[in-house]
Amino acid sequence: MDCSLTENEPQQADDKLRFGRLSQTRTFGDGGLRSWSQAVIAIIGAGLIGGRLAFEAVLSGVGEVLVWDFDRTEVENLGNQFGQPTVPKVTSLVERCNGVRLGHIRGFCEDIRHAGIRVLTGCDLLVDCSDDPRLAWSLTQISNGLNKPMLRPAVDGSGELELGRVLCSSGGAGGACQLCTFSLDDLKRHHQRMHCPNGGRDDGAPTLAGGPMGATISSLALLQAQRLVTGNDRELVVDREIIVDFSHFQLLDIRLERSERCLSGHRSWELADVDATVGEATLADLFDVARGEFGTTDVTLAGYQHSLNVQAACTCGNVRIAAGTEWAKTPVCNDCRNPMQWLAETQIDRINQESAAELRVLNTPLAELGYPDGAMFSARSPGKPVRRLLLR
Ligand SMILES: [Zn+2]
Ligand SMILES: [Zn+2]
Incomplete structure (x- = not known):
């Protein structure tokens, strides 16, 4: 009698054991873990926040993570990021993620602007960890156009405060998008609506932030991503910007209002x-x-x-x-x-x-x-x- 397991069965049996406890948590209950295990998350940026977020997403059983970052790790990054000097950030990240769960991440050492739209149509969620204000317009357009929610985690990069935020942009799904409060001047100046001073740096200054804020904000972003995908506590994500201020020990929950006059037009693409x-x-x-x-x-x-x-x-x-x-x-x-x-x-x-x-x-x-x-x-x-x- 042939009682060998089919190709996928050992993996499924392992996963059942591995994620059994997770499936009993508030966020992964009610079949949430199953949705998460089938989700594809697009992450832009593999540095302080994106690198940690991608790793934890893979660890927690996500279907697949796709990561874009054209940067190579520099010695100056090694105090708060994982990687090897001169090696592309995505290369080190893919290696690290494959070490905990093989085959659940793909890295692209290129500019997200040069990613074809086709690959993004297969994603459930975008997470912009780049903190690049020049991407705000195009990524919001893509998020609205493809009806995919987008999270924007960022830390204060001024070095003055231990502070960060996670914002949800979901114009395509009837919610607020990150451009809802933008004026034309804001857009021209490439400024984000920032609660994080100097977070929308367009002077090319380096991000001055440590691992604790990177870990905190990437963890909050991961939780918000899991909530969006599983549908559990989704209302704690959509139309919200959560600010974590460890310099004054405050957690602020800011409601984002959808504007019908939003510059993005909230257009979805056919x-x-x-x-x-x-x-x-x-x-x-x-x-x-x-x-x-x-x-x-x-x-x-x-x-x-x-x-x-x-x-x-x-x-x-x-x-x-x-x-x-x-x-x-x-x-x-x-x-x-x-x-x-x-x-x-x-x-x-x-x-x-x-x-x-x-x-x-x-x-x-x-x-x-x-x-x-x-x-x-x-x-x-x-x-x-x-x-x-x-x-x-
Ligand atoms: Zn010539
Ligand atoms: Zn909007």
Whole structure:
């Protein structure tokens, strides 16, 4: 008689033992642990907060964590972060997480702006640990667009207070988003609405914060993430910003109001699948798809967060017409044969078919133009709602 376990059974038996006690907690009760074990969490930033959060999420049995961070660990990080100098933060993190539970994390050593939207559609929750105010607009757009709630944990980085906060942005699900209180000026200044002084640093100053605040805020963010995913005590997360102030021993629970005049518009995206990869598809293919959607050729295309440079310059003074996003390989100078640099001031947000033909990029694979796997393109035609085309 064959009584061997099937491939998944030993793992399931182990997990039952391993997580049996967790499943009896308030947050993981009522089937919550099961939801958590199937959840995919996207974490932006693998440093002071993101590194700890990802590790604890994996430890607690989450389905999968996806982490983006293009930084490498520096010696200056080693007082409050785990990692090895000069090694990408995500590489060390993946190794550490695999040490406790194998195969529940994927790391991307790249800018989150260059992550295709496709991979994020498979996530249940976004957690922005980057504390980068320049990402506030785009990540809120993505969170609203895909109807995925987003948490924004941050610590005070001024070094003056032991303080941090976890904010929930959920504009796509009918709640408040982090831009609800923003004015246009706020947005232009790249400022977050900050209760943490200097937390929205845009002066490039280093974060001055220690491990205790990193651990506290990452733990609070983990709990809020678990509540969002399991549905247990979800009301303690949505429309709230929790501030932990250890300098005055205060825990503040701030209610966030959804504004109907929010600059984000709380727009959710309707996505149309394009059954091709960026390695296969070209702008010509996308113009074809858009023509099918709109019934007209009067169409522009815009790669999400990927403006197109249309000129490149060389240190020898040569300037030439060439097209590619900032992630595309730059052309070689035809005078001195050195690699050229994209001229960012020539960037265009959207392109029509004639311009693409003039730039000779109509039939270039999108990957060569520097668009990521699973890229999203907005197709626009006058008087019609925007269509969003999502590559495989
Ligand atoms: Zn809003
Ligand atoms: Zn040159």
